[in-house]
Amino acid sequence: MTKFLENSSQGNNKWYIYMVSFFFMLGGNVIGSIPLIVAMFYFNSDMNFESASIEGRPTLTLALMLLTFIATLGMLLIAIKYLHKKRLNDVLTGRPSFDWSRMFYGIKIWFAVMAVSSVISVIISPEDVELIFDLGKFVPLFFVVILMVPIQAATEEVIFRAYYMQGMTMISRNRWLPLLVTSIIFGLLHIGNPEVEEFGVAIMMPQYISMGLFFGIMTLMDDGSELAIGMHAINNVFLALFFTHDSSALKTDAVFRIKEVNPEYEMIFMLIQFTIVLFILSRKYKWKDWSRLYAKVIMPKEPEAIEEL
Template sequence: MYIEQGRKGKLGMWKYLFPPLGFFGLMILNFLVSLLIGADTETVMQDQIETLGKPLFFLIAVGPFVVFLGALFFWVKIVHQQSITSLTTSRKKIDWKRVFFMFGLMALYICITTYIGYIIAPDDYEINFQLQPFLILAIMALILVPIQTSFEEYFFRGYLMQGLGIATKTKWIPFVITSVTFGLMHIANPEVSKLGPIIMVYYIGTGFFLAIMTLMDEGLELALGFHAANNLVTAMLVTSTWTAFQTDSVLLYTAEPEVNLEILFPVLIIFPAFLFILTKKYKWSGWKDKLFGKIEPELQTEE
């Protein structure tokens, strides 16, 4: 069982406190600073881009996750003395086929929906492709974005999921808490100020989708693939002046966003469709126990 993998190391629940306190502390500080400044997020971002340029702005935005992921792996390996494999999956080794399958499925969805959107409303898009800036973006994104998304998965669906599960001896508590906190982590994103609180339904819904995949599949592989594709393909294919990623992408979405059911379309339609495909492919069963069951009693004494 995936959550029980957290026991493959030296326990002591105090050890689980420091990484969340550090990361959430930084997120809360960032949010409070943005509130105190009171400036429009989009305006601030555009000023920074004009000063720094898109490549450097992108590096500053995503680069810290290299440190975050390295620090988390160090803490898991040295303090918990747990292997990265057991943090990743309940299988004997990481199943990279699962990672690439989910990456391909999500990448295909993004490409198809972007193409349809461009065909239906070409005036809403501007062709932004320039070879040299795009190649610089591609190199940076291929290295940094998977690190950024991997940190979020290892932190929320890995470290927190296992820690909360072992502490509460339940599956539903880590299932709910990690999903909601993942969504709330995006509250300072410019999309929230642009679209309003309704976009939080998408972020929290995505958190639940990723948690379901992790618990049903007994590992992070599918979540890692999905998240990497979502951020990487989007950053390279289409961005806008009001999204968190500001890159030299192929397309620039120039229309003003509207709050409508399209925002909820992935949560209501696409994610359930993906879960149906994955259920058939990997023969998932025992949904109630895997999502809401109890964790078996510990087999070793905490330190």
């Protein structure tokens, strides 16, 4: 018996509440952007704001950018508690309480996958990697990344793989449509990333959408978002600390700079990683009923949310 999607029937779920919560999050994003905008006016000598960065201060830029996610998450939590009148735990997981051990296992396994993949990439193309480690710059970056990047990743997971996936379930009454739609939206919201401008929509959008599907499949099969939150967090932490490149959305004072990026190779490698990890997780957590990805959702009670639009 799964409970994660079925939990969507809890609380006040009228369709317009989801619309109001969207504007709550949008307002949080705007408020959280104010410190970055002020800093750009203060530090940027040429008043060029196209890159949304602070000249010569990548770590400060990163910290202020991450504030927008913290503010967005805060507004969503307010909406969940006071508008939906839901428990946060019921939005995050189908278990009685959030399973921290699962989240930390997700961190461990995805860290191992990324570490091995990085070593292989360096061995194959050592000429594409440049050591740029600077202790004085890395230390403040380390604390910003460790403290703030997991919140950024968790924010995306709570929004897409929990809150809106549950909300869409009450309309679709199945599992595959919320999985597909939230993954596509997750991908489209990254369309403004520098990587898309550099390499093109055709190659980058499938990467973002595939990552959304990967996290969504884990969430549905495991009946909760713990694994996805852990993996998403360590994915972004690892990249921010160890690798940067000129077209990266997270330009940081990392340990290495990648000179040349092959997006086609990365796409193939990423799909192989996803397949291996899903296989390992399916064995560890005994995922046998793969109908969780497409079966009809039976609500424990008729939700009051489904009103005619």
